[in-house]
Amino acid sequence: MFARSLPIISLLSIISLRSVSAVDYSETYVGCVSGTGTSGALASPNVNTISDCNYACADAGYTYAYFQYQSAGSYCSCKNVGPSASEITPAVSGNTNCGGAAAGVNALATDYYYNNCYNSPTAEDTTSQSTFDACFERCTTYTNAFVSPAGNVYSCVCSNTASTGTAQNCGVSGTYFAYAHTATSSPSIVERRKRRLSERLKREEQTRLNRFCPAGLEACVIPGLDDSFECIDTSSELESCGGCLYGSTGNSNASTGIDCSTLPGASFGGTTCSAGRCEISACKEGYNLVEGRCDWHV
Structure with a gap:
């Protein structure tokens, strides 16, 4: 892993030009895959180095x-x-050269x-996992994680003993990608990075969706209608005063x-919304208007 802070530079065509907030990310090699691996992904044909690609994606x-x-x-x-x-x-060839017909993949x-690829690591905990992430999480309390493709699953080996011997060609049947970390620090570091990336995605998705509404209006969830929203001025809307009553699109909770x-x-018709705050002008019978609220008159 090579962790660093992102400098403020002009982005590649993969994302729109804007100022970049510095974030920490890692570069952890996880193997080669056939083709470009672009299905369902944000992609750009104008990135010339793997470091640039890692930067842009992170x-x-x-x-x-x-x-x-x-x-x-x-x-x-x-x-x-x-x-x-x-x-x-x-x-x-070697451990990380994927050639021109395959893409090299890095976890961020x-x-x-x-730490290279090896045969027969010392095993203290062995399981089958569906993803690299699941294997990394399984091994958080160990100093080493070994991951080997085995059909449709990964063979995951957790150990406190690092592999030694001759490094093997990665991706070959029976070999394990070897990884190491500081076990005691992994839960907080991993969760913090995942949370930061998740929050960033939510913010960007909310910004994208809000572009469908004119300036000053917010995209509010319509209850009972999946993937639907209405544009509301929450500064004056009586039934969604100060914010979306059922949540903003992208954050329905x-x-x-x-x-x-x-x-x-x-009383009915006795309330308004002004500057995002409810204001009462009249109360029901039996109530008195006291300091902006209706109090029961004893």
Whole structure:
């Protein structure tokens, strides 16, 4: 793993030009996959190095970067899902050279660092896992994680003993990608990075969705209608005063708005919303208007 802070530079065509907030990310090699691995991903044909690809994907909030080097034009693809076990192919030479027909994949949100490939690691905990992430999480209390594609799953070995001997060609059947980290620090570091990336994605998705509404209006969830929203001026809307009553699109659990028409003791038509705050002008019979609220008159 090579962790660093992102400097403020002009981004590649993979994302729109803007100022970049510095974030920490890792570069943890996880293998080669056939082709560019671009299905369902943010991608750009104009990234020339794997470091540039890792940078662009991390800054855009993704957790995996796929990079294929070709003399006619390299290709970078960003995803939030790592390669399946069946997608892993052998390196062309050495441990990380994927050649021109395959993409090299790096995980961007782990505290593990890659340490070659070996046969027969010392095993203290052995399981089958569906993803690289699941194996890393399984081994958080160990100093070493070993991952080997085995059909449609990964054979995951956790150990406090590092592998020794001759490094093997990665991706070949029976060999394990070897990783190490500081076991006691992994839960906090990994979760912090995942949370930061998740929050960044939510913010960017909310910003994208809010572009569908005119300036000053917010995209509010319509209850009972999946993937639907309405544009509301929450500064004056009686039933969504101060925020969306049922949450903003992309964050339906954030019910921050207030329905001013249901305030206790307020008469029908006796409430308004002004500057995002409910205001009462009249109360029901038996209530008195006291300091902006309706109190029961004893």
